[in-house]
Each structure stands twice: as structure tokens, then as C-alpha cells.
Amino acid sequence: MAPAGTVSCAAALAAPAAAERAASEDPREALLETVLAHRRTVFLICLGFTRHRWDAEDLAQETWLRAQQKLGQLRDPGSARAWISRIARNVCRDHLRRMRWRRFLLGGAGEQAADEVPASETPASLAERRERWAALKRAIERLPRRMREVFVLRAYGELSYQEVADALDLPLGTVMSRLHRARAALAREMEEVGR
Amino acid sequence: MSERMGGATSERTREIEELIEEEKREAMAYFESRPFAVGRADVGNAAVGRAAGRPVQPQRFSWPVAASVAATVLAILAALVAGPPASRRPRLEVVEVALRGASAPATGAPEIPAAPEIPTASATPRASGGPGADLAWTVEAALWRAHADVDAVEIERVVASALGAIPSAGAAEPSRRIDSLALQRRIERLRGRSLEPLLRRHWNG
Numbered sequence: 188m189a190p191a192g193t194v195s196c197a198a199a200l201a202a203p204a205a206a207e208r209a210a211s212e213d214p215r216e217a218l219l220e221t222v223l224a225h226r227r228t229v230f231l232i233c234l235g236f237t238r239h240r241w242d243a244e245d246l247a248q249e250t251w252l253r254a255q256q257k258l259g260q261l262r263d264p265g266s267a268r269a270w271i272s273r274i275a276r277n278v279c280r281d282h283l284r285r286m287r288w289r290r291f292l293l294g295g296a297g298e299q300a301a302d303e304v305p306a307s308e309t310p311a312s313l314a315e316r317r318e319r320w321a322a323l324k325r326a327i328e329r330l331p332r333r334m335r336e337v338f339v340l341r342a343y344g345e346l347s348y349q350e351v352a353d354a355l356d357l358p359l360g361t362v363m364s365r366l367h368r369a370r371a372a373l374a375r376e377m378e379e380v381g382r
Numbered sequence: 383m384s385e386r387m388g389g390a391t392s393e394r395t396r397e398i399e400e401l402i403e404e405e406k407r408e409a410m411a412y413f414e415s416r417p418f419a420v421g422r423a424d425v426g427n428a429a430v431g432r433a434a435g436r437p438v439q440p441q442r443f444s445w446p447v448a449a450s451v452a453a454t455v456l457a458i459l460a461a462l463v464a465g466p467p468a469s470r471r472p473r474l475e476v477v478e479v480a481l482r483g484a485s486a487p488a489t490g491a492p493e494i495p496a497a498p499e500i501p502t503a504s505a506t507p508r509a510s511g512g513p514g515a516d517l518a519w520t521v522e523a524a525l526w527r528a529h530a531d532v533d534a535v536e537i538e539r540v541v542a543s544a545l546g547a548i549p550s551a552g553a554a555e556p557s558r559r560i561d562s563l564a565l566q567r568r569i570e571r572l573r574g575r576s577l578e579p580l581l582r583r584h585w586n587g
Contacts, residue, residue: 230413231406240409244416323401342402374394 218264222254225268228344229275235343236279236335238324246282250275269353272344276336276354318380326376330369337362338369 229250233243254274261270327335340351341362352362 227410227413231409234406234409238405240412243409244413319397319401320405323398342399343406370395370398371391373398374391377394377398378391 218258218261218267219255221264221267222258222261222271223251225271226251228268228346229271232272232275232339232344233279235327235339236276236283238327242282246275246278249282250278253278266353268346269350272340272346272350272354275344276340319377322377322380323373326373326380329376330372334365334369334372337365338373341366 226247230243230247233246233250234240237243237246250271254271257274261267327338330338336355337351337357340346340354341348346354348359348362348366351357351366352359355362357365
């Protein structure tokens with residue numbers, strides 16, 4: 188049995204019902220539940236930035252802790268997804284900054300290994316698949332930071348263009364052009380590797 | 383040609399999307415199996431993963447070691463900036479040497495300027511005669527020699543005040559003695575308050 192205050196993520200993902208239930212009890216609880224309904228988004232954004240599920244899990248937790256502290260700043264529950272995505276982006280940015288220093292100080296030691304290739308792979312395609320994953324990881328890391336943020340929020344966090352614009356405080360047109368450029372750059376990189 | 387390139391690009395874009403979708407599916411399967419507790423600082427799953435045999439290179443970095451190295455470097459830098467302590471200490475020993483009647487300054491100290499003519503106004507103690515008056519002259523001259531540009535009026539005031547207990551000629555012998563403790567205190571004050579900054583300015587140019 189799960190400890191008090193702990194639920195499985197699968198159960199928690201069915202959050203809208205919980206949000207409705209909590210809404211009748213405490214406004215703050217309701218707001219928290221609304222925010223928590225986006226835990227999948229947060230985890231995937233963190234995954235997009237770190238490309239590692241364990242790190243993503245830690246950063247998602249960090250995001251929730253920060254979100255709880257700043258819950259009073261969320262004025263419009265309708266923009267909760269963009270709001271929490273922005274916090275996740277900031278948490279990941281801090282993490283990547285720390286990792287950069289760490290890599291600089293250690294010369295690569297302490298760097299975490301990439302996630303394993305999915306177990307569903309057949310042995311024949313395993314090596315090639317692994318190579319493609321690594322190439323994509325490198326290509327995303329090489330994207331300029333502004334492009335990478337837009338791409339991760341859209342491709343991993345599954346945010347709409349408007350939500351990405353809200354989360355990053357950018358005009359919609361800028362989001363679209365950065366996303367286009369990011370996709371083109373990634374495609375070029377992958378094409379280079381494929382040759 | 384551009385069509386061919388466009389085709390290749392969209393193929394790559396599709397491949398990227400597939401790879402990302404696959405990655406997300408795998409990661410979500412993991413995430414959904416995990417306990418989730420909001421508001422508890424139970425972070426550290428990466429550490430748990432490492433303990434469970436996740437392939438991570440050994441970490442050689444240690445914060446205590448880094449802090450210790452940083453402290454050592456800072457201490458060395460501070461010592462380099464400060465220089466040898468003696469060279470920066472105000473050379474008050476010169477005054478002490480002068481008061482003891484030495485003709486030369488302490489080792490390493492700059493040469494003491496020659497004593498100027500004692501102002502006539504301060505010659506009153508000598509006129510009173512006696513050993514106390516001689517000592518007063520000695521003190522005043524020493525102070526002059528130690529530091530020529532100390533305000534003469536200030537020196538006169540301090541010395542006269544220190545020797546204030548000296549009675550006029552003809553007084554009983556015991557009362558002619560200088561209150562050496564009072565003199566000491568005066569000199570200490572002079573050293574601590576007015577003479578020190580003056581000395582600093584004088585010797586540091």
C-alpha cells in the first residue's frame with residue numbers, strides 16, 4: 188500500500204476528478220490539484236531537457252516543490268499549464284547550468300549515461316537504433332538555447348504554440364519561427380549522421 | 383533538387399518525431415510506475431538509480447576538497463597582497479627609541495629628521511630648572527626628532543600636560559618627581575590617536 192500522501196503516477200494522472208473533488212473543499216487545494224493535473228507535461232519537459240528519466244524525475248519533483256512555494260503567484264488557473272511549464276523550464280535550466288560547471292570541473296567524469304534503448308528493440312536494429320538516439324540527443328543539445336527551449340516545450344511537453352508563447356513570454360510568431368528553425372536544424376544534423 | 387532535399391528533411395523530421403515519441407512512451411511507462419508524493423522533499427531518485435546499478439562513472443569531485451582548495455588559494459592570495467607584516471606596521475618603535483634617548487632609529491626605520499629649534503614658548507619647563515624640567519626637554523626633543531611635522535602646539539600641549547605636576551623651582555624634592563605613569567599614558571594616547579596617522583603619512587610619503 189502506498190504511504191500517506193503518496194499515489195502512483197498512473198492514478199494521479201487521472202487528476203481532473205481529484206481537482207473537482209478538491210475544489211469544493213479548499214481553493215488552494217483546488218489550485219494545487221489543477222497544477223498537478225499537468226504532471227505528465229512537467230515530467231516530459233524535464234525529460235526533453237535532460238534526456239534521462241531519472242534526472243527528469245528528480246527535476247519534476249523539484250518543479251513541484253517550487254510550484255507549491257509559488258502557488259500564490261498563479262492568478263489564472265486556466266494558464267496553469269504554461270505557468271508550471273515555465274517553472275519546469277527554469278528548474279531544468281538551473282540544472283543544466285550546474286551540470287555544465289560540473290563537466291567543466293570534472294572533465295566529463297560524473298556525466299550520466301544516456302537512457303537505455305527501449306527493450307522492445309530487436310537485436311538486429313539495436314545498434315543502429317542506439318546510434319540514432321545518441322545522435323538525436325547530441326543534436327538537441329547542440330541547438331541554441333532559445334530554439335531548444337521552444338522545441339522541448341512543444342515536442343516533449345506537448346504544449347500548444349500559444350502555451351509555449353505564454354510559458355516563455357514570447358510572441359506567437361517568434362515561437363513558430365524558432366520551432367521551424369529548430370526542426371530544420373535537427374533534420375540537418377540527423378541527415379549528416381545518416382549519410 | 384530542392385524537392386529531393388525537402389523530402390529528405392521531412393523524412394528526417396518524421397524520424398525525429400518517432401524517436402521522441404518512442405522515448406516519451408518508454409519514459410512515461412517508467413514514470414507512471416513510480417510513487418509520486420507532492421510536497422515532500424523526497425527527491426533523489428537519481429541517487430536511488432545509481433545505487434541500483436545504473437551505469438554512472440565514479441565521481442571524483444568532492445565539495446569539501448574543493449572548499450579546502452579554494453580556502454588555501456584565498457589564503458595565499460591574501461598573504462601575497464598583504465606582504466610581510468612588519469613592513470606594513472607603523473613604525474612607532476621609532477618614538478620609543480627616541481624616548482629612550484637613542485640617537486639612531488630602530489633597524490629598518492627611516493632616518494629621523496634632525497630636531498628643530500625648540501620653540502621659545504615651550505621653554506618654560508627648562509626655565510623652571512631641576513631634573514623634571516630636563517626630562518621634559520628630553521621628551522619633547524625626542525618627540526620632535528621622531529616626527530618633525532607633528533604639530534608643535536600639540537606636542538607642547540601633551541608634554542606640558544604630562545609634566546604638569548612639576549612644581550616651580552624650590553619646591554620639596556618628592557613633589558619634583560615626574561609622574562611617570564601619567565607621562566606614559568600621555569605618550570600612549572599620543573601614539574594611539576594623533577601620532578599614528580601622522581607617522582603613517584610621514585613614512586608612507
